[in-house]
Amino acid sequence: MVAETKSEVGEASKPKRRVQGNAVVSVLAKQGILIAFALFMLGFALFSERFLSADNVMTVLRQSAIIGVMAVGVTVVVIGGNLDLSVGSMLSFSTVMVVDLHDKLGPELAIPVMLLATLCIGAVNGTLVGFLRLNSLIVTLGMLSAIQGLTLIYSGGQNVDIANQQGTWFAIFGRGQMLGIASPIVIFLGLAVLMHIVMAYTPFGRRVYAVGGNPTAATFSGIRRSRTVFLTYVISALCVGIAAIILGSRVMGSQNNVGQGYELQVLATVILGGTSLLGGSGNVLKTVIGVLILGFIQNGLLLLGYAYYVQWIVTWIVIILAVWLDVAAKRGRLLSPIA
Amino acid sequence: MKTTRRITVLGTTALAGLAFAGAAAAQDDTMTIGITQNNVGVDSYQTTYEQAFENAAAELDNVDTIVLDAGGDVARQIAQIQDLIQQQVDAIIIWPTNGQAVVPAVRQAKQAGIPVVITNSNIAEEGFDFIASFSGPDNITQGSRSAEIMCDRFKEQGIETEAQIVQISGQPGYTTALERAKGFEDRLPEVCPEVTLVETQPGDWNREKSQRVMESFLTKYDDIDGVYAGDDNMGVGALNAAKAAGRAEDITFVGATNFAVGYEAMGRGEYWGSIYQSPVDDAEAALQTAIDVLNGAEVPFLNYFDTPKITQENMEEFDKPVF
Numbered sequence: 203m204v205a206e207t208k209s210e211v212g213e214a215s216k217p218k219r220r221v222q223g224n225a226v227v228s229v230l231a232k233q234g235i236l237i238a239f240a241l242f243m244l245g246f247a248l249f250s251e252r253f254l255s256a257d258n259v260m261t262v263l264r265q266s267a268i269i270g271v272m273a274v275g276v277t278v279v280v281i282g283g284n285l286d287l288s289v290g291s292m293l294s295f296s297t298v299m300v301v302d303l304h305d306k307l308g309p310e311l312a313i314p315v316m317l318l319a320t321l322c323i324g325a326v327n328g329t330l331v332g333f334l335r336l337n338s339l340i341v342t343l344g345m346l347s348a349i350q351g352l353t354l355i356y357s358g359g360q361n362v363d364i365a366n367q368q369g370t371w372f373a374i375f376g377r378g379q380m381l382g383i384a385s386p387i388v389i390f391l392g393l394a395v396l397m398h399i400v401m402a403y404t405p406f407g408r409r410v411y412a413v414g415g416n417p418t419a420a421t422f423s424g425i426r427r428s429r430t431v432f433l434t435y436v437i438s439a440l441c442v443g444i445a446a447i448i449l450g451s452r453v454m455g456s457q458n459n460v461g462q463g464y465e466l467q468v469l470a471t472v473i474l475g476g477t478s479l480l481g482g483s484g485n486v487l488k489t490v491i492g493v494l495i496l497g498f499i500q501n502g503l504l505l506l507g508y509a510y511y512v513q514w515i516v517t518w519i520v521i522i523l524a525v526w527l528d529v530a531a532k533r534g535r536l537l538s539p540i541a
Numbered sequence: 542m543k544t545t546r547r548i549t550v551l552g553t554t555a556l557a558g559l560a561f562a563g564a565a566a567a568q569d570d571t572m573t574i575g576i577t578q579n580n581v582g583v584d585s586y587q588t589t590y591e592q593a594f595e596n597a598a599a600e601l602d603n604v605d606t607i608v609l610d611a612g613g614d615v616a617r618q619i620a621q622i623q624d625l626i627q628q629q630v631d632a633i634i635i636w637p638t639n640g641q642a643v644v645p646a647v648r649q650a651k652q653a654g655i656p657v658v659i660t661n662s663n664i665a666e667e668g669f670d671f672i673a674s675f676s677g678p679d680n681i682t683q684g685s686r687s688a689e690i691m692c693d694r695f696k697e698q699g700i701e702t703e704a705q706i707v708q709i710s711g712q713p714g715y716t717t718a719l720e721r722a723k724g725f726e727d728r729l730p731e732v733c734p735e736v737t738l739v740e741t742q743p744g745d746w747n748r749e750k751s752q753r754v755m756e757s758f759l760t761k762y763d764d765i766d767g768v769y770a771g772d773d774n775m776g777v778g779a780l781n782a783a784k785a786a787g788r789a790e791d792i793t794f795v796g797a798t799n800f801a802v803g804y805e806a807m808g809r810g811e812y813w814g815s816i817y818q819s820p821v822d823d824a825e826a827a828l829q830t831a832i833d834v835l836n837g838a839e840v841p842f843l844n845y846f847d848t849p850k851i852t853q854e855n856m857e858e859f860d861k862p863v864f
Contacts (some may be wrong), residue, residue, distance in 0.1 A: 250761075258760045265753050355862035359581065360864065361774070361804050377785060453749050453781065455802060456786040457774070458583065507715075509743055535588055 235476055235488060235524060239495050253505055257436070260384060265499030267386030267523020268293075268445045268452075269464065270490065272330035273378050273471045274390075274397050275441025277489045280472055281401065282434040283414035283481025284331055284338035288323070288345035289442050289468055293461030295353040296320045296446030301456045304363045309372040317443040323349065332431035346465065353458050365454035376452030386448045391490070393444065397437075398486040410434060415482025470517055474524050497522065567822075573605045574598070574831050575625035575636040578660070582612035585864030586798070586820045587636075590661075593824035596786050606833065615642045622646040624654045632673075632831045634658045634696050644668035656834050659723060661826035662716050669842075676830040677823065679845040682718050683797050683816045684724020690732035691767050691795045691813040698793075701733050704766035705759045708741040709751050709779055711771035718743075721771050721797055736767075744775040744783045751778030759786045767793040773803030778814055783834050789825075799851050814852035817859050822846050 246253045272289050279286045296316055303312035323345070330341045364370065374380075380388040401407035412420040421427050450456060461482045474492030476482025496537045499520070501515045581591045590607065600607040607630060615638045625633050632719035633650055633656060634704060637643045643834060644667055650657050651671040659675045690706055695701040708725065711718030722741065729736060739762060744751030751770065759782060768783075770776035776796030783789040796803055799815040806812035826846040833840045851859055 252760055255760070261760055265756065352580040359583065360585045361800070361802075449749065453752065453778070455777075456749065457748065460747065500753075503759055504742065504754065505761050507714050507740060511713075512744075 212468055226404040227378055235474060235491055235527075237494070238520065238523065239498075242495060242498060242502070246498065246505070249371070250502065250505045255503055256280060258369050258501065262385070262494070262497045263387045263390075264384045264499045266493050267390035268449050269467050269471060269496070270390040271393055271441050271445040271448065272438075272464065272468045273475075273489050274394050274486055274495050275438035277472050277475065277477055277484055277486050278397065278401065278410060279338075279434045279438045280477050281414050281418065281481060281484040283412045284432055284434065285479070286327065286435065286438045287339070287465045288327060288342040288349060288471070289438065290461040290464035290466075291346040291353070292320060292323055292351040292439065292442045293446055293449065293464055294444055294456070294459055295323070295346055297347050297450045297453075297460055298353055298357050298362055298458060299362055299482030300446055301450045301454075302357065304364050304370070304372055305366075306448070308387070309370060310375065312317070313370075314445060315335060316446065316472065317440070320439050320446070321436055324436045324442075327439070328432035332428045335428075338431075340501040350459070350462075357458055359458055361455060364450075364479050367454045367515040372451050373454075374451070376449065376454075377449045386452070387515055389444065389448060390493075393441070394490045401486055404432075406433070411482055413481075441469060468497065476527065476528060549550045556600055556620075569821050570815035571603050571605050571633045572835050573607065573628075574632045574634060574828070574835075575579055575607040575609065575630040576660075576827075577611055577618050577621040579610045579611060579618075579634070579636040579638050581610040583613065583661075585800075587723055589864050590668045590820040590824045593821040594828060597825045597828050598839050604828075613638055615639045618643060619646040622650060626650050626655060630655060632656045632658065632835055634660050634776035634827050634831050635664075636660050637662055637664050640664040641669075643742070644671070647671045650819055656831075658827060658834060660830075661823060663843075666753070673834045674830050674840045674842055674844050676827045676844045676846070678818050679849045680720035681842075682845075683725075683818070684721040684726075685728030686816055686848075687722075687769055687795050687797055687814075688725045689732055689770060690850055691793060691850055692729065692736065693738060694793045694795075694813055695733060695766065700766060702735045704733070704736045705738060705739050705762065706767035706769060707755075707762070707763050709768065709770045709775050710741055710746040711775070713743050715746075718746075718771055723748055725769055735817070738766075744770065744778065746772060746774060748778035748781075750772050751775035752782045755779035755782035758785070761784065761789060767795065770794070770796045772796055772798040772799040773812075774798075776812065776815070777802045777806055780806060783818045784811070799859075800840070801863060804851075804856065804859075807851070807856050810853060812853075814844070814850065816848050817851040817862075820863070820864065857863040 223520050240392060243289065252258055272293065299319060300312050300316040303315055307315065327342055330336045331338045375385055378385050394444035409425050412423065412425055413427050413430045413517055417427055471492035472489050472496055475485065477489060496517060499516055503513050543811065564580055566582065575595065575793065577592060581587050595608060598604050607625065611621060618638045622633060622635065622647060633655055635643060637659060640663060644665055647657050648671045652797045657671065657674040659672055661677045663675045693705065695704045708722065710722045714733050728736065729738065739756065742754045744754050749840050766785050768779045769822060770779055773796040776794050780789060782793050794812045796815040799817045803812055803815050825845065
């Protein structure tokens, strides 16, 4: 909501400088992500007849759900003006924990215990960044390595597995169906819509945009900045916990480093979705598009027979394009910022 | 268990001199063997290896060990090798973090008269002059044995003239991954010339990644008769994907490094075969190789320990892996 308002203001000031090129740039910039998405889908569909088959689309949606759930939480943190790089490492920890406790306590206890532990990690991040005002990059980068260590201590380096994979209702989250659709998809899209409503229509959402956009002004408006930032990290941790349930249930086991590198993929989807790393603007539903772009690129390249390392390079190019278009929209032109 | 982890200067000048001469360890002398491992704790195999190594050393009265771990960090491993040289240990066992980067440090050990045994994954060829022996699994043989398991199964099913398979390999750049893939790809056409390997994709030793790769394979190919995975962890990931797609029954899954999950899936009749590689055998073989070298025994340069085939048919002969 706030994001929309912002760009309208930007457009109003543009005509003074440039009239002709602006229309194209502005359309490109505002809908660039959707245009890029459409082009990708079209391109892959031309080269692989299976790419747009219902089976494959469902597969990609299911595969994207884990990254997607995490991206929903990280979007909230980034809108609040901070970063969360600890999510990948937290995912390893939470998945190892929920899988390990599944056989020890049963799923009905394993899930809440794991969620509680994950929320505690989020609370530590939130306290350090929110209340102590430490730099979020440093805090969460440090947390990334601390949690990796904690995971190894917790598991003693052993892989964990669920013994009875057939008979447990825990399977519903990663392998089952809800409403006739694979559950990870339902959970991911449901969570995204819910979070979009929270961010766009509730006082809390408006506070996050305000704090991310201009912390000083937000403080003077009576917003409790520390608490708002704290809560964004708790939300991010909750999303990681949910992702861990899907991942644990899908794989029915966990390696200690299963989430390694996920933080960058998650951040990439958030940036692709047009959320500004400077905070104060962004949109959860557009992050969903970012997630889908990344998912379809990876899948499309695999179907064409490329190793997914190629995908990393392609992702980089797509991110640079997305950032460029974002900046171009603010400048009102594609090239140099100086007239 | 960790009683032997201490910094010791027991290796006296005399002993060091003997070691240099290639015939160390008189009857009542203690030999000190230092080991620097790749990355303990990162996976179950390496964790079990360390425990097995310490247990094996604890049982021997005349062997002291210094057990170190490089945490996957090449620079730290080089520093650890140099530390062990400074402490004048009698022999050094190295599990290389990087086969290329440790060569200069291995050379220093050789110059200091300390024999080096490489364990698990070999170092680069230019370092071969500086090491006494390599103790570990033969990954090329493992790959070719997996090809034989796969081919034998196709022959039983009578589809050896038409079968199509896909391969999910380990992390690119890893010697183990490259060698297993090479062994498999070289052997398959010899035993089953009409089976086609339609595609290979890396699964990075990661079960979830392998599951995703297999999902794409299942979308892309209507006919998949076999999957060869670089280890059972990835093999079970592929099995998960095929089960979800309802196609697991038609596919023969063969892996390597039999993990507990693979063993269990074999027991359920879902997973066909693998290569049995025990981290305990690996650790004990490394220690024994170092002791043999110090005792002046004849040790083959490539001292492989056996990693037999395991399938649903002979799995009772093996204990369930601990990792």
